Amino acid sequence: MRILLTGKNGQLGRCFQDVVAVSTHELFAYGSSELDIANADQVAAIVAEVKPDVIVNAAAYTAVDNAEQDQAQAYAVNEQGTANLAKAAQALDIPVIHVSTDYVFDGQAVEPYKPSDATNPQSVYGASKLAGEQALAAFCTRYLVLRTAWVFSEYGNNFVKTMLRLGNEREALNVVADQYGCPTYAGDLAKAILQLCDRYQATQELAWGIHHYCGDLPTSWHGFARTIFTKAEQLDLLKNQPKLTAISSEQYPTPAKRPEYSVLNCATLTELGLLPCCWLDALFACLDKLVDTK
């Protein structure tokens, strides 16, 4: 099957290339310099030229705090860019697999969010991603949105790599302990998307609409940091574990407000046989890869 991938240089984009490399699919992967999804003409031209069987959109404006000041660019990519892909896909009857975020929710829930739960983004990033979901629904018929959370990998910038850097630079660190979510390894998300592609190839059908896919066990950023440090020390990625202090979100103000609780209920995919990934196993494997590249 011919798969068109946008955002090939991001965490998910790179992991998706890794998993497709050992599949039978033919991948047409583009970075932002080759395919700017905010450019409608370019999107239409490349989609028409490649004529893929499915489009996987891993491109997004993901700088959550910068988006508060850079609203126009966040919407240009996350809303307009998604709309451009949706229109180009619809013109050729191609399904789109798109990725969204837990930050579409306000974090006031007391149990894991289901895909059908009311959204109420608290940040420009979250609102722009929600606008992207709505653009997909408005402009194309066969789309699948996977909302995910707290993405990490051996590639790019993410919480795991930030903690390793800070842990090696500092003796003590304060980390927020009152925000809860599910870490998700980009490689697991990439595998889940590939499984969906396989399924589409076999049946020409998918459970179109919005689903949730994230790591299996909720934790706080503080809990996540503790786990990272413990394992990183065993692997010699850290000289010593820094003293870790739990703080509140109030003590660590950021330009963008984050949801306090953004645990996602992944049941709609579990019912289809796509199980949430074990983020702890994935974290250990990811840290092993970082040892190899040290």
Ligand SMILES: NC(=O)c1ccc[n+]([C@@H]2O[C@H](COP(=O)([O-])OP(=O)(O)OC[C@H]3O[C@@H](n4cnc5c(N)ncnc54)[C@H](OP(=O)(O)O)[C@@H]3O)[C@@H](O)[C@H]2O)c1
């Ligand atoms: N990271 C997280 O914690 C997290 C959490 C929840 C959901 N998500 C969602 O998961 C998906 C993948 O995230 P990620 O962590 O892989 O993001 P990432 O590492 O920041 O990668 C995003 C990619 O999008 C590309 N991009 C930006 N603007 C573009 C444009 N106009 N046209 C084409 N490409 C463009 C960037 O390319 P350049 O760098 O070349 O500009 C970058 O490689 C996104 O939809 C994100 O919203 C992420």
